[in-house]
Amino acid sequence: MPSIPSLGGLRKVTSRRPATARAPQPVPAYVVDCAVYIDGERLPGQWSYTDAISEVRSRHEGFVWIGLYEPDAEQIQGIADTFGLHELAVEDAVHAYQRPKLEPYDDNLFMVFKTVRYVEHESPTTANEIVETGEIMAFLGKDFIVTVRHGGHSSLHDLRGKMDASPERLKLGPAAVLHAIADRIVDNYLAVTEAIEDDIDEIESIVFAPRGVVGAEQMYLMKREIVELRRAVLPLATPLRRLAEGCSPVVPEDVRSYFRDVEDHLTRVAEQVASFEDLLNTLLDAVLAKITLQQSMDMRKITAWAAIIAVPTMVVGVYGMNFDYMPETHWKFGYPMVMLVIVGVCLMLYRIFRRNRWL
Structure with missing residues (x-):
């Protein structure tokens, strides 16, 4: 997908306060990273979320990007109060298991992404799981983005590293980070669909x-x-289409067109998934027909063998009645002759069934 070009030549140069070295701050375990970006550059040092947003708002430029991993309601409450996050969105971010959606709240947005990962396996005919899902929630404001991650496979660490190396993209603000997350997730969709194919x-x-x-x-x-x-x-x-159409002023016009590109890629994935469903329905019908055919063939084999076994069973049953006047009972070659007749009839039936492909 195309990268967002630099708009540095179109921006008015503003005075920048020199970044001061900061002493290491204690970072809670649920906070993966907290960074301040000024004019696309990440300021050095570790930041608490309160100091980070104070720094941005005192400069009247830049934004804060906070990454959280599976916080509980108590842990996220301080961030929610500081950034003015809506309580309903915060509740969704804590409990997870949400469908992808986009919800505007006052002057910020709440967006939910479902992440997917292809589970490696030896064969699809023996696998117990093929697709593993997780979630990434994003709170987007004019000077901040808070990402909440659920699931072990949806790390944004490498994405943050790539964004840190592309200050021309970060100059566009936190909406550029939201686009990068959407772009990464849809790219993963493409990779998973190719593996499933x-x-x-x-x-x-x-x-x-x-x-x-x-x-x-x-x-x-x-x-x-x-x-x-x-x-x-x-x-x-639908959320991507709304972002592309400009549903909120926190997504600038310069970023909206890139959400259209992500939406196009998502449409391709959706078409592939629909084709998978159609093909699997066809294959399932073929499997069921094959099972039915196999059961029919098994029943024919059982019937054929039952007919063959019925011959010696009938003859032996008759001779087992112990009458004195049975045919050939006192003849020297009577027993071999009966056995020969039984074998002959059985072989004749076997050939008939084999010729008719019952055996």
């Missing part, structure tokens, strides 16, 4: 192989994982 291709080749065996349970597992992916992807389209 390989799994579905492998399953398809097994299903239509002459002796391929794929259970209906595994097909339902794949469908469940695709449904989980769809729940992460499809609801995100």
Whole structure:
């Protein structure tokens, strides 16, 4: 995806107060990082969230980016009071398990992303889990962005490093960080769908192989994982469209067009997920038809063997009645002849069933 170009040439140069060295501040465990950005550059030192926002507002420029990891209600309350976060959005951020959405509150936005990760496995026919989901919530204001992460796979550490190395992007403000997060998450969607496409291709080749065996349970597992992916992807389209259309003044015009690009990529992912569902429905029908056919063939085999076994059973049953006047009972070759007749009839039935492909 294209990177946001520098607008430094269009900005008025403002006086900047020199950054002072700061003594290390104690950082709570749930705070992953707290940084102050002035004119796209990260100020050195460790910051508490109160000192960070005071620094930005005293300069009347820049913004604060705070990253949190699974905070509880008590831990996030101080940040909510300091930045004026709405209590309903804070409650959603703490409890998680939200659908992707965008909610405006006064002069800030609350956005929810569902993150996905492809779970490596030896074969899709034996995997217990294929897609793992998490969540990233973002509170966006004119001079801050607070990200709340749920799930072990959705780290933003490397993204923050890339943003720190691109001050021309950070000059656009906290909305540029929100775009970078959306861009990263949708890129992960693309990577996951490509990996799942390989799994579905492998399953398809097994299903239509002459002796391929794929259970209906595994097909339902794949469908469940695709449904989980769809729940992460499809609801995100509307929030991205609203951001691109300018639903809030905290997202400047310079950033809105880049959300349109993310939305285009999301549309591609949504189309792939829809095609996966259609293909899996077809493969599931094929698996069920194959199971039905196999059951029919097994029943024919059982019937054929039962017919063959019925011949010696009937003959032995008749001779087991112990009558004195049974045919050939006192003849020297009577027993071998009966056995020969039984074997002959059984072989004749076996050939008939083999010719008709019952055996």
